[in-house]
Each structure stands twice: as structure tokens, then as C-alpha cells.
Amino acid sequence: MVRFQFLRSHLCLLVSVSCVLIGCLGDNEIAAQLNDDVLGLIVFKSDLYDPSAHLDSWNEDDGSACSWRFVQCNPVTGKVSEVSLDGLGLSGKIGKGLEKLQHLKVLSLSHNNLTGSISPSLSLSNTLQSLNLSHNSLSGSIPSSFVNMDSMKSLDLSENSFSGQVPESMFQNCSSLHHLSLARNMFEGSIPSTITRCSLLNSLDLSKNRFGGSVDFSGIWSLTRLRTLDLSNNALSGNLPLGVSAIHNLKEILLQGNHFSGPLPSDIGLCLHLNRLDFSNNMFSEALPKSLGRLNFLNSFKASNNFLTNEIPEWIGKMASLEYLDLSGNQLTGKIPDSISDLRSLSYLGLSDNKLVGNIPSSLVSCTKLSSIHLRGNGFNGSIPEGLFGIESLEVVDLSRNGLKGEIPAEIIHAFKLKYLNLSWNDFNSQMPPELGMLQNLTVLDLLSNSLYGSIPEDLCDSGNLAILQLDGNSLNGAIPDEIGNCTSLYLLSLCHNNLSGSIPKSVSKLKELKVLKLEFNELSGEIPQELGLLQNLLAVNISYNRLTGRLPSGSIFQNLDESSLEGNFGLCSPLLKGPCKMDVPKPLVLDPNAYNNQMGRPRNESSMGTSGITRRHRFLSVSVIIAISAAFLILLGVIAISLLNASVRRRLTFVDNALESMCSSSSRSGSPPTGKLILFDSGRSSLDSISNPENLLNKASEIGDGVFGTVHKVPLGSQGRMVAIKRLVTSNIVQYPEDFDREVRILGKARHPNLIALKGYYWTPQLQLLVAEYAPNGSLQSKLHDRLPSSPPLSWADRFKILLGTAKGLAHLHHSFRPPIIHYNLKPSNILLDENNNPKISDFGLARLLTKLERHVMSNRFQSALGYVAPELACQSLRVNEKCDIYGFGVMILEVVTGRRPVEYGEDNVVILKDHVRVMLEQGNVLECVDPSMSEYPEDEVLPVLKLALVCTSQIPSSRPSMAEVVQILQVIKTPVPHRMEMF
Structure with missing residues (x-):
């Protein structure tokens, strides 16, 4: 690396003196000592980090680069024509050394870790025909002079972080371009209209960017050689006009994930070579165009999550090559046509979240290659058609959120490839078929909110592959089977809102992958097995509203559960719960007094162990029991007596309290709380000094908020000036009697929680009602x-x-x-x-x-x-x-x-x-x-x-x-x- 840096610092000097050398040396000597290709590639290499030394053969002392790895030369001229460095793990930036390669035709640097932006002054050779910089981390905008589009046939800049607008001038002269991909970047603005000048374009991929605005489809339809059009996952809008039929060679149109609207073009069925259409996640409306029925070679049609209407047409069966059909999330009505049976190649059917009704057609079983059926969220009724689970290729079935009835068919055993089964939110009034346990590949079973009854099949987990088991909201009864421990792959087990009884089986502790356990609202009893504390992956547990007792398991998540996960079990031992807990521990035994003799070293002869000894011990035990029972009885009488005395005292105190209130109260209704006084709950029913004129507390300067129930004021209260928030209630529709007001406010005052504003008291007169609450200093x-x-x-x-x-x-x-x-x-x-x-x-x-x-x-x-x-x-x-x-x-x-x-x-x-x-x-x-x-x-x-x-x-x-x-x-x-x-x- 040091050698490269030294060489780079002197390259400019070498170039500047090259003209002097030309005057002194012959042509052969020049070629040997100063080759532009070698010079350019060495400079390019100096900007790279090559951790695996793939470019070690690139040596600045060589007279030619033609023998270097990943470099190809024109055999006639000896000039470098191709550099392909795909997937070598290179990092660094694209330097200006590439400008020296004046005869380069192919440059491919894909699947590396190149970073930085492309210098606006960098201009590649006019002879370049193919440039691939995909799958790097290049950023910044694209200089318009970066490549000469006159000779470019393929340009791939996909999977980078390029941003900004694509310059219009970039495609002024692109008549040779066949392939263009700018996918998975962050380009924004409009799609350059000059792209329509690329008359030889076969593939256009601008997907997964931030392009917005309308699209010049009339210009795109003029690209008659186009085979693939991918504008998916942008923010494009507008309608699709007629004229698409002009593109006779078109095979793929991918427009999903935009804001296109209006009807689908009625002439789209005239593009007879189409094999893939994706219009999903847009705002297309109206009915499917009839011409779609002419697309005999179409194998994938997606139009989910739009606003398509009307019924699914009968001609859908004419699309004989269809393998993937997804019309989910629309407003389709009516029934599924019987012609669906003509789609013999269909493997995926998605019609979820529409307004379809009627029975699931039995003709669907003729689609023998179906692997995924999604009919969720419609109005289907009747039973599951016979033979549906006889389709051996089935892997995913989602019939949830319909009105299906009857039984879950036993023939489900034939769907041995089934991995996902969701029949939730229907009305299957039956038992769970034991055949479910024979589905060796089943990983998700969701039967939530049906009318299932009976017990959970013991062999449900025979395969050991279940990852999600949801049986919530049924009428299942009996015990949770011990065999649940065979579901060793489970990470979600939800059995809540049933009638399950008995104890939680210890075998649940075998579910080492379990993350969510939901057992609330059943009739489970006994102690929670301590072994459950060994489940280290457990993240969420709810056991509320059962009959569980005893202490919680130590370890795992159990010691961190909040009140809502435990409440409704009046025997659980937790500081979060009120009331006594019940521990399942053995009661103390009455000891044999002779045992003490042994412990004190007093020997006994064997005769003492005879019949008379046994009789004496029995007599002693009986006396002990009698004494214990008598003591317990006396204690019980004492408790009852004290309780009666306390009740009597409380009644007398209540009588005195009510009498005093009736003397001081201005209310005409008996037993009403005092009016015109500030009642603080923390001080019982006593009050502070009477507020003679509360309006003085609630001036405009103290107002800090205004809500739908009244205005809020920040007020110091009492001698210590403690800040409270006082809400002055609007009087319209507020309860008019003080005792009603007192009762409702006290209920709210009992709602104490760290994340609730504490209601501390109130003030009531017929003309003015105030609530006193905790003050929060940091605003809303x-x-x-x-x-x-x-x-x-x-x-x-x-x-x-x-x-x-x-x-x-x-x-x-x-x-x-x-x-x-x-x-x-x-x-x-x-x-x-x-x-x-x-x-x-x-x-x-x-x-x-x-x-x-x-x-x-x-x-x-x-x-x-x-x-x-x-x-x-x-x-x-x-x-x-x-x-x-x-x-x-x-x-x-x-x-x-x-x-x-x-x-x-x-x-x-x-x-x-x-x-x-x-x-x-x-x-x-x-x-x-x-x-x-x-x-x-x-x-x-x-x-x-x-x-x-x-x-x-x-x-x-x-x-x-x-x-x-x-x-x-x-x-x-x-x-x-x-x-x-x-x-x-």
C-alpha cells in the first residue's frame, strides 16, 4: 500500500514529462516504459483496498496489462478492453485512473464495497459499452458527463445509495442502450422524459427509488422493443393510458407499490407475450379488463391491495398458464367462478380481504398443483369443500375470518406437506380432529375464535415441528395434555379464553424455544410448576384469571410480570396482587414424645415397643389432636367476637359521622357529602379550610390548559404551597347531585398507578365543580x-x-x-x-x-x-x-x-x-x-x-x-x- 501511495504521488510528474520522453525515445521504448493502460489501472488500484490480494498480479513495472488477472485486451491492438472485478470484496472509491483506459468497452465492479461519490470531473472512455457498478455503497448524484451514452449498451447502477435527480441530459443520445437499471437507490424527482429516446431499450428497471409524479406512458409505449418494465416501489402516480399493445415484445410489467389510479388499460390483453403482471399496492379501480383473458402465456398476475370492483369474471379460467394469482385486498364481490378449475397450473391463489360470498367452490380441488390458498376476510359460508385437503401439494391454507361451519375434515391427513393452517375466526362447531397430529411438516396451527369443544388431542405435537399453536377463544375443556412437551419447536403457545382445567403440566418446561405463553381466562388450578423458571427464552406470559395458587417460578420472566398478567388468581403469591396466597406445603405433624427420649439419650427396652406402648402413643396422639382442635375453636370464637365488636364500633362511628354531616350539610338529600368544601381523599372525609370564593384561585393567570371537560389551573394549595392541578368542569351534562358526584369521583380516585395522574379530591357546589389532581411539571x-x-x-x-x-x-x-x-x-x-x-x-x-x-x-x-x-x-x-x-x-x-x-x-x-x-x-x-x-x-x-x-x-x-x-x-x-x-x- 505504501508503494502505491508513493507511486500515486509521482504519477502527475511522470505524465508531465512524457512529452519530453516522446522526443527522446522510439515508439517501442515508449510502449515498454509508459503504457497508459498500466498507468491508469495502477492509479485506479491505489484508491482501492484489496483484503484478499486479488490484484497482486497488477505490477507497475509491467509493460502491458494484458497478462493481469481480471483484465482482457483486444488481441489486435493490445489495448485493455475489459476490466471485470465482480465480487472481490474490494473497498475504496472509484478514482480518475480509469480515464486513461481509452479503449475500454466493459467495466464491471459489481458486488464490492465501493463507497463515496463519483467525481463530476470523471469521464469514462467514449468506447465504453457496458458499465456495471451494482451492489456497492456508492452515493451522491450521477454526473451527466460520467458516461457517454452514444456507445453505451448496458448501464447498471442498481443496489447503491445514489440520490438526487437523474439529469435529463444523461439520455439525450441513448439510441444504443439496451439495458438500464437504476433500481434500489434513492433517486427522486421525475423520471427523465429523455429515456423515451432510448429506442432500442429492452429492459428498464427504475424500481425501489423515490421517483414521483406522473409518468410519460405514451412515450414508454413507443419503446417497441421493450421486454421488461419495472417502475415498482416508487411514488409515481397518474393513470395508465391505452397504447400498451404497441409493445409487442413486452413480457413483464411491474408497477406495484406506487400511487397509480384509474382503470387498468383495456388493451393490455393484446400484449400476447406477457408472462408477468404486477399492479399490486396501488389505487387502481373498476373491473378487470376483459382482454386479460387473452393472455395465454401469463403465469403471474398480481393486483392485490387496490380498489378493483365487480365479480371475478368467468373468463379467468382462460388464462391457462397462470401459476400465481393474487387479487387480495380489493372490493371484489360475488362468488368464485367455477371456471377457476381450469387453472390447472395454479400454485398460489390469493383472494383475501374482499367481499366474496357463497361457498368455497368444490371445483377448486381440480387445481391439483395448488400449494397456497388465501381466502381470509371474506363472507364465505358453508363447509370446507370435500377434497380440498386432498390436494397433496398444499403447504399454506388461510381460510380465516369467514363464516365457515361444519367440521374440520379428517381428510386433512392427506395434506402431508401442509406447513401453515389458519382457520381462525370461523364457526367450526366440532372437536379438534386428532389427524392434526399426523401432519409432520405443520409449523403454524391457528384455530383461534371458533366454536371448538372437547379436549386438546394428546398427539397434536407428535411431529415436534409446531412453532405457533393458537387455540384461543374456543370452548375447549379438560386438561392441557402432558404431551404438549413434545412440541419442542414451539415459540408461541396461546390457549387463553377456553375452559381448560387441571394444572399446568410440568412438561411445558421442555419447550426451550418458547417465547410467548398465554393461558389467561381458563380454569387452571394448582401451583405453577417451578420448572417453568428454566425457560430462558420466555419473553411474554399471561396467566391471569385462572385459579392458580402458590409462588411464581423463580428465574425467567416470571419475577418481572406485571399485575395484568397475574390478576384474577386469588391464590398466587405476588406483591402485585391483593389478598392472601395459598401455598401447597405439608402441614406440621404431631411428633411422638418418645422420639425426644431417644434424642435425649434415654434408652428404652424392647418391651416398651409392645402393644401397650402403641396404645399409649395412640392415646397421646388423640389427646394432642383434641387440644389442637379446642385451641383452634377458641381462637375462632375470639376472632368472631372481635369482628362483631369492630362492626358494632364501625356502625356507631358511621352513625356519628353521618349525624355530624347531616347537621352541617346544606343538601336536602339525606347522607349527602358536604358542599362548598374542599374534600381531599388522602385526608379521609375531613376537609381543609372552607373555600369561600374559589373563583380567586382560578384566575386567567393560573390557567395552563383547556380541555373538553373544562379548563385546568396550576394552583398552590395549603400552607406549604403544594402545587396541584385544578380542573374546573363545565356544568353542562355533569351529574347534579353531590352524592352521585362524590361516588363517581371516589371511584376515579382509587385508580392509583405510576402512570396515572392521581385524583386527590374535589370541590362541589351546584354552580361550581372542581377536581383536584396531581400536577405534572413537564407539560404534555x-x-x-x-x-x-x-x-x-x-x-x-x-x-x-x-x-x-x-x-x-x-x-x-x-x-x-x-x-x-x-x-x-x-x-x-x-x-x-x-x-x-x-x-x-x-x-x-x-x-x-x-x-x-x-x-x-x-x-x-x-x-x-x-x-x-x-x-x-x-x-x-x-x-x-x-x-x-x-x-x-x-x-x-x-x-x-x-x-x-x-x-x-x-x-x-x-x-x-x-x-x-x-x-x-x-x-x-x-x-x-x-x-x-x-x-x-x-x-x-x-x-x-x-x-x-x-x-x-x-x-x-x-x-x-x-x-x-x-x-x-x-x-x-x-x-x-x-x-x-x-x-x-
Whole structure:
């Protein structure tokens, strides 16, 4: 390397004196001592790092480069014509030494680690015909003078980090170009219109960039020699006009992942040589063009996630060569036509998430090469057609979220290649077929939310290959079979919301790969096997709402479970749970007094062990038992007596307390709490000094916020000037009686959690109602996201994640620790307050309890400021307020926290719905572009699953949203530093 650097520093001197040498030496001597090819390649090599010494044969002392490895010369002229250094692990930059290769025709540097930008002054030989720089890490823009397109036939710059706009002038003269690939870079702006001048172009690949705007398709249709057109995964828009039929040789059109709209061109079926079409993830609408039926050679047709309408046409069966058909995520209606049976080569069928109805046609079994069937999320009814599982090539079957009935057919045993089976969210009112255990390749079995009954088959895990087993939400009963331990590949086991009984089998401890264990809402009893603490890969556990007792296993995740994962078990021993725990330990035995004699060294003769000795011991044991029982009885009588005395005292104290209140209260209703006084919960029912004029506390200067339930003021309270937040409630629709107000506020006051603003008390008169709450000194999440001063640093990812996890824990406490649950109703960033360490505290939770009634117009008026946060079932259906509304709002809040954008943004000519925008970007593979740019650093392996969780929480279907307890567990899994973290979405 030192030698190269020395040589490089002197090359300019050698070049500058070359003219002198020409005057002194003959032609042969010049060729021997100064060869431009050698000089240029040595300079080029000096800019590279060659860790494997592939270029050791390149020696500056050689008179010619023709004998060097990876170099080819023209046999007539002896000049270098080709340099191919593909996949040699080279790093460094592309230097100007290549300019010396004036006869170069082929330059290929692909699959290396080259970095840096291309110098604007670098100009390669006019003779260059093929340039391949793909699969490197080159960056910056492309200089327009970098290559001479007059002679260029193939240009491949794909898989780099080039950015900026592609200059229009680059393709002014490209009449020789056959192949052009700029794929997988970061080019932006419009596609250069001059590309349409490349009349001999066979392949055009501009995929996975940031090109935007409309496309001159009329010009592209004029490229009559084009065979492959790939504009996928950009931000291109506009319609596809007629004229595509002019490209007679076209074989592939790939436009997926853009914003194209309008109908598909009706003449596309005239491109008879087409074998691959991909229009997925766009906004195409209307019906499929009839001319598609003429494409007899088409083997792959994808148009998923668009807005295609009408029925699937009968002529679909004419596409005889079709192997891959995906029309999922559209608005197709009607039935699957019987002509589907004519697609004898079909291996993939995707019709999920449409509006299809009727039975799954039995003619589908004629497609004997099917390996994947996806019919999720339609309105299919009836039973699974006979013979469907007789298709031996089946590997993936997803019939979830339909209305299928009947039984899971026993013929499933014939689908011996089956790897993935999802029949969830149907109505199979049957037992689980034991044949499932004979599917040796099955790795995912999802039968969630059916009407399955009976026991779990013992041989379900005979293959040992199951990785995901979900049987949630059925009516399964009996014990969890010990044979569950044979599922040694399981990493998700979910049996929650069934009627399973008995104990948790110890064999679960054999599941060394297990990461998620969900057993909540069953009737499991007994102690949790301590062996489960040996499961080191376990990341999430929920055993709530069973009849489990005793201590939790030590080790693993069990000692870190939160309350929501344990609650509902009144015998578990945990500081997080209230009530006594039950330990399954042996009771103490009554000891033989003679044993003490032995221990004290008093010998006994053998006669003492005769019949009389046994009788004496029995008599002693009986007396001991009688004494123990008598003592227990006396203790019990004492406890009862004390309890009765306490009850009597409490009744008398209550009587005195009520009597005093009735004397001092101005309310006309008996037993009403005092009015016109500040009631603090921490001080019992006593009050501080009477507030004669509370308006003085609530002046404009003290106001710090304004919400849908009233204004908030920062007020010093008491002699020590302790800061509290006082909310002055609007009086409209608020409960009018003090005892009702007192009861509801006290319920909210009991909701104490580190991530909830503590409600400390209240003030009530018929004209004025105040709530006294904890004061959070660091403002709201809203101010941190959208009202931040330029001098204030943005929230880091660590703080944002902490805020999301804390908020989730607070909501989980409200949802799962109270019966009925406390619903927030109005979750949004302005109601998430932050303490001095940016720990989140939820405010305004459950205040709708103070409304006289939850009428629809009242709710809409209350929450009109929470734009984008209202769950669709509140806006579009009859009012059904439950926990799922909060979960929807939490999902929207995740998106707002991660992206830094508001849920709904209004442009000059459009409206951007944040959750829809993120969903589209995720489907296009560009979702990380949505992340708030103010965060300079963030871990992609955390941000991506958090965004996916947000989209699950904002599902249109309430039942598809997880519970807040599940959300907490998922967030904890995402944050867990495990190298092989399980994919949750």
C-alpha cells in the first residue's frame, strides 16, 4: 500500500514529462516504459483496498496489462478492453485512473464495497459499452458527463445509495442502450422524459427509488422493443393510458407499490407475450379488463391491495398458464367462478380481504398443483369443500375470518406437506380432529375464535415441528395434555379464553424455544410448576384469571410480570396482587414424645415397643389432636367476637359521622357529602379550610390548559404551597347531585398507578365543580411533539418508547383492574402529561362517568377536538363504548409519537390520514421514511414492530385489536434485547 501511495504521488510528474520522453525515445521504448493502460489501472488500484490480494498480479513495472488477472485486451491492438472485478470484496472509491483506459468497452465492479461519490470531473472512455457498478455503497448524484451514452449498451447502477435527480441530459443520445437499471437507490424527482429516446431499450428497471409524479406512458409505449418494465416501489402516480399493445415484445410489467389510479388499460390483453403482471399496492379501480383473458402465456398476475370492483369474471379460467394469482385486498364481490378449475397450473391463489360470498367452490380441488390458498376476510359460508385437503401439494391454507361451519375434515391427513393452517375466526362447531397430529411438516396451527369443544388431542405435537399453536377463544375443556412437551419447536403457545382445567403440566418446561405463553381466562388450578423458571427464552406470559395458587417460578420472566398478567388468581403469591396466597406445603405433624427420649439419650427396652406402648402413643396422639382442635375453636370464637365488636364500633362511628354531616350539610338529600368544601381523599372525609370564593384561585393567570371537560389551573394549595392541578368542569351534562358526584369521583380516585395522574379530591357546589389532581411539571406530550421551541431538544427514541410503554401500562391498569373497566374515552397526546423525567401520566381518564348520560351527540361534541382519534365504530355505528375504543386511540397515538405528525393533516388539495399513510408505506417497504426526522438516531428493529403494533391497534374491526395487557407485553418483548426476537406481526 505504501508503494502505491508513493507511486500515486509521482504519477502527475511522470505524465508531465512524457512529452519530453516522446522526443527522446522510439515508439517501442515508449510502449515498454509508459503504457497508459498500466498507468491508469495502477492509479485506479491505489484508491482501492484489496483484503484478499486479488490484484497482486497488477505490477507497475509491467509493460502491458494484458497478462493481469481480471483484465482482457483486444488481441489486435493490445489495448485493455475489459476490466471485470465482480465480487472481490474490494473497498475504496472509484478514482480518475480509469480515464486513461481509452479503449475500454466493459467495466464491471459489481458486488464490492465501493463507497463515496463519483467525481463530476470523471469521464469514462467514449468506447465504453457496458458499465456495471451494482451492489456497492456508492452515493451522491450521477454526473451527466460520467458516461457517454452514444456507445453505451448496458448501464447498471442498481443496489447503491445514489440520490438526487437523474439529469435529463444523461439520455439525450441513448439510441444504443439496451439495458438500464437504476433500481434500489434513492433517486427522486421525475423520471427523465429523455429515456423515451432510448429506442432500442429492452429492459428498464427504475424500481425501489423515490421517483414521483406522473409518468410519460405514451412515450414508454413507443419503446417497441421493450421486454421488461419495472417502475415498482416508487411514488409515481397518474393513470395508465391505452397504447400498451404497441409493445409487442413486452413480457413483464411491474408497477406495484406506487400511487397509480384509474382503470387498468383495456388493451393490455393484446400484449400476447406477457408472462408477468404486477399492479399490486396501488389505487387502481373498476373491473378487470376483459382482454386479460387473452393472455395465454401469463403465469403471474398480481393486483392485490387496490380498489378493483365487480365479480371475478368467468373468463379467468382462460388464462391457462397462470401459476400465481393474487387479487387480495380489493372490493371484489360475488362468488368464485367455477371456471377457476381450469387453472390447472395454479400454485398460489390469493383472494383475501374482499367481499366474496357463497361457498368455497368444490371445483377448486381440480387445481391439483395448488400449494397456497388465501381466502381470509371474506363472507364465505358453508363447509370446507370435500377434497380440498386432498390436494397433496398444499403447504399454506388461510381460510380465516369467514363464516365457515361444519367440521374440520379428517381428510386433512392427506395434506402431508401442509406447513401453515389458519382457520381462525370461523364457526367450526366440532372437536379438534386428532389427524392434526399426523401432519409432520405443520409449523403454524391457528384455530383461534371458533366454536371448538372437547379436549386438546394428546398427539397434536407428535411431529415436534409446531412453532405457533393458537387455540384461543374456543370452548375447549379438560386438561392441557402432558404431551404438549413434545412440541419442542414451539415459540408461541396461546390457549387463553377456553375452559381448560387441571394444572399446568410440568412438561411445558421442555419447550426451550418458547417465547410467548398465554393461558389467561381458563380454569387452571394448582401451583405453577417451578420448572417453568428454566425457560430462558420466555419473553411474554399471561396467566391471569385462572385459579392458580402458590409462588411464581423463580428465574425467567416470571419475577418481572406485571399485575395484568397475574390478576384474577386469588391464590398466587405476588406483591402485585391483593389478598392472601395459598401455598401447597405439608402441614406440621404431631411428633411422638418418645422420639425426644431417644434424642435425649434415654434408652428404652424392647418391651416398651409392645402393644401397650402403641396404645399409649395412640392415646397421646388423640389427646394432642383434641387440644389442637379446642385451641383452634377458641381462637375462632375470639376472632368472631372481635369482628362483631369492630362492626358494632364501625356502625356507631358511621352513625356519628353521618349525624355530624347531616347537621352541617346544606343538601336536602339525606347522607349527602358536604358542599362548598374542599374534600381531599388522602385526608379521609375531613376537609381543609372552607373555600369561600374559589373563583380567586382560578384566575386567567393560573390557567395552563383547556380541555373538553373544562379548563385546568396550576394552583398552590395549603400552607406549604403544594402545587396541584385544578380542573374546573363545565356544568353542562355533569351529574347534579353531590352524592352521585362524590361516588363517581371516589371511584376515579382509587385508580392509583405510576402512570396515572392521581385524583386527590374535589370541590362541589351546584354552580361550581372542581377536581383536584396531581400536577405534572413537564407539560404534555402534545407540547413536546408539536409545540416545541427551536431551542428545546426533540424527544429521543428512548423517551418516546418510555412514554408509549408507560401509557400502555396505565391504560391496562384502568381496563383490567376495575370491574366494570374504566374507559378513558378521550385518549390523545394533550391528555398524556410528563413528570420531570418524562415519565407519562394519563389525565382526564374516566371523566365521562361524570356525564348524566352518554348520548351520541354529547360524545361527538365532547370529542370533536380529538381529530383522528375517534374509533370508527363510534363515528359510523350505534354507540358502543368499550376498551377497544381506547386501544384504537392508543394506536393512533403510537403513530403520532413515532412520526411526529398529526393524525389528520390537511394539504392544499388533499387530506392525509396518518394511519392510512403509514399502512401504505409499510406495504411498499418504505415505512421507516415515516419516522420523525427530528430523531437523528433510532433502532430500526424497535421502531418497525412498534409501527406494526400501531396498525394492529387501529384495525377497523374492534375484535381484531389486542387488549391493553397484550399491548404491554408486546412492547416489553420489542424492548427486550434478545438477538433472535420473535416477529410479532
